[in-house]
Amino acid sequence: MAFEVSKHYLEEARRQMRGHKRMGEAAMAQLRDEDFFVTLDPESNSVAALVKHLAGNMRSRFTDFLSSDGEKPDRFRDREFEVTPATTRADVMKWWDEGWACVFAAIDPLKPEDVMRAVTIRSEPHTVLQAINRQIAHYAQHIGQIVFLAKHLRSSEWKTLSIPRGKSEEYKTVPPKPYKPAS
Numbered sequence: 001m002a003f004e005v006s007k008h009y010l011e012e013a014r015r016q017m018r019g020h021k022r023m024g025e026a027a028m029a030q031l032r033d034e035d036f037f038v039t040l041d042p043e044s045n046s047v048a049a050l051v052k053h054l055a056g057n058m059r060s061r062f063t064d065f066l067s068s069d070g071e072k073p074d075r076f077r078d079r080e081f082e083v084t085p086a087t088t089r090a091d092v093m094k095w096w097d098e099g100w101a102c103v104f105a106a107i108d109p110l111k112p113e114d115v116m117r118a119v120t121i122r123s124e125p126h127t128v129l130q131a132i133n134r135q136i137a138h139y140a141q142h143i144g145q146i147v148f149l150a151k152h153l154r155s156s157e158w159k160t161l162s163i164p165r166g167k168s169e170e171y172k173t174v175p176p177k178p179y180k181p182a183s
Contacts, residue, residue: 055099
């Protein structure tokens, strides 16, 4: 039973991570190049800064995931929120792709017996399950910010990423896709 639960957990964690990645990409695809660098006020982050931070976090947390502390000594978190005027949309998307590559390189090979292994983040012990959950929540928060900014910036040109307003009743009549675990 524990094996099956661990197997299911890893499948679900991978599914959620890929879903977060798709959601962020769908939001950023609607942005104009200049939108990546807009902040709503002096204390806010732009989409570019959020992506740079996510990529830095992903690299730190998931490089050598099972064997080294998730807070790498060469990570300078505060710099992740600094975006230079020379930064381009292509730079931002490169950060995005490199960050997610670190995530999937670490979690895709995990086996059910790894779920309760110990890893460290900032010298604090976590199980693999706890460490992954921590990152799923963190990434959801920042990807939600990206979606919010994209929707705000595109305004009436925004194409919803979920059920459009006024379509909830119609959605109820569409049967959901059955859950199909990964094999």
